[in-house]
Amino acid sequence: MESSVLETIGVEIIGVMSPVSICMLLVVLLVYSLSSADPLASAPIRTAANLVYLESPSDSAAQKLEGALLNALVFVILIAVVTFLLVVLYYYNFTNFLKNYMRFSAFFVLGSMGGSIFLSIIQHYSIPVDSITCLILLFNFTVVGVLAVFSGGIPIIMRQSYMVFLGIIVAAWFTKLPEWTTWSLLVALALYDLVAVLAPGGPLKLLVELASSRDEELPALVYEARPTVSRGPENRGGLGLLVAGVSDSGSIELQAPPDNNLNRTGNENRRNSDRPAADYQNFQNEEVERNGDEGERSPLVSYLRERQSSESGSSGYSTEVLTPDMRRHFGNRETEILIAEELSPLVELPPSRNQRETARAAHTEVMSRGIRLGLGDFVFYSVLVGRAAMYDLMTVYACYLAIISGLGCTLILLSVCHRALPALPISITLGVMFYFLTRLVMEPFVVGTATNLMMF
Secondary structure: OOOOHHHHHHHHHHHHHHHHHHHHHHHHHHHHHHHHHOHHHHOOOOOHHHOOOOOOOOOOHHHHHHHHHHHHHHHHHHHHHHHHHHHHHHHOOOHHHHHHHHHHHHHHHHHHHHHHHHHHHHHHHOOOOOHHHHHHHHHHHHHHHHHHHHOOOOOHHHHHHHHHHHHHHHHHHHOOOOHHHHHHHHHHHHHHHHHHHHOOOOHHHHHHHHHHHHOOOOOOOEEEOOOOOOOOOOOOOOOOOOHHHOOOOOOEEOOOOOOHHHHHHHHHHHHHOOOOHHHHHHHHHHHHHHHOOHHHOOOOOOEEEEEEOOOOOOOOEEEEEEEOOOOEEEEOOOOEEEEEEOOOOOOOOOOOHHHHHHHHHHHHHHHHHOOEEEHHHHHHHHHHHHHHHOOOHHHHHHHHHHHHHHHHHHHHHHHHHOOOEOOHHHHHHHHHHHHHHHHHHHHHHHHHHHHOOOOO
16 A cells, blocks of 8 residues: 555654754844843844835834835845746756855855854853954864755764754854845745745746656755655755755755656667568567556557558568557568557546556655755744744744744645645735734733733
């Protein structure tokens, strides 16, 4: 009996939700420690996410909303343009350029952005360390991180740890965005992720289909819940759509590998095209043995027609054989055996034994690869929780439960659809809803009952 993802969904959920929870927890701790230590550390900064409008406390609500929407629109357009550019480069086999670019992006995130957070932690906790030692530690951390993420032969736990570190660093920087811009950006990215993965011309959909057609790994940073077997000499991609660690919507991805049996059948077809007509009987026996009993072949889809070849004046025969699943040519100048596709629209043949075995093998390989979560999902889940941590712990709990529930729903949909799905829309939608419901409804109710010594 074939197994499904539903039978092992508990293990898969734990393997994916544990690193997500750790990432969100550490981002919340960073936000609490750094923002309370230095009020200037949480001041808004100018980044690609707020190129158009820099929020000011003196602005009205209408101005903040309009500026936040413009910032989100411009940021999503930038992501879409860069994403399509990466798809074009991958389509034209600029894989070495993409890999080097992704290595540089990871090095920049760990060294520059991570170094800034590292220095803030040293200053906050007054850690006695000199500048040379700090520089050596930071350089070693950065180099080892790049090697762990992009090189083979690295323990899976080290690779997973550095993936979580990348998500924490980028999310911590995103929490410095203004409040209105942050919420607008999260909603816009959830909508973009939905379109990019599921729309026919979506960039992430094109990237997944292109990688599947080439039987290669996705050129993106993805978190692997369990080790997978490399399918090529260089199976690690880069920061796909997460440009410089920022813009990858990083969808949950579970792909079926290309059908190698079909490739072998195509090779057999090309080899069989050179057989002489005298070998037709051997070929027919092979087809009978492959498809089962001779009686299973329908007369509506297979027939033999022989006719006298009058054009050349010879006594040879031109023989045409039609079978439902292939097209081949045999013979010499006098004799030709043509096997062509001729399926009746009213007749649907049952799948052959080889087809069933191929589907079963593909399903088994898909199950063995497990579930992979994009780095962008780590980032924006943590940004939402980090922004909630700036208000109250009650909103943190509510947003965390909403994100985990949305991720669980996405995993269940993944087990049913067996295709790449966006991981942001459900979780971000629930997280934003729970944040505002908790802040506007739950928090006043709980505080009011607690101050009046009421129990409920």
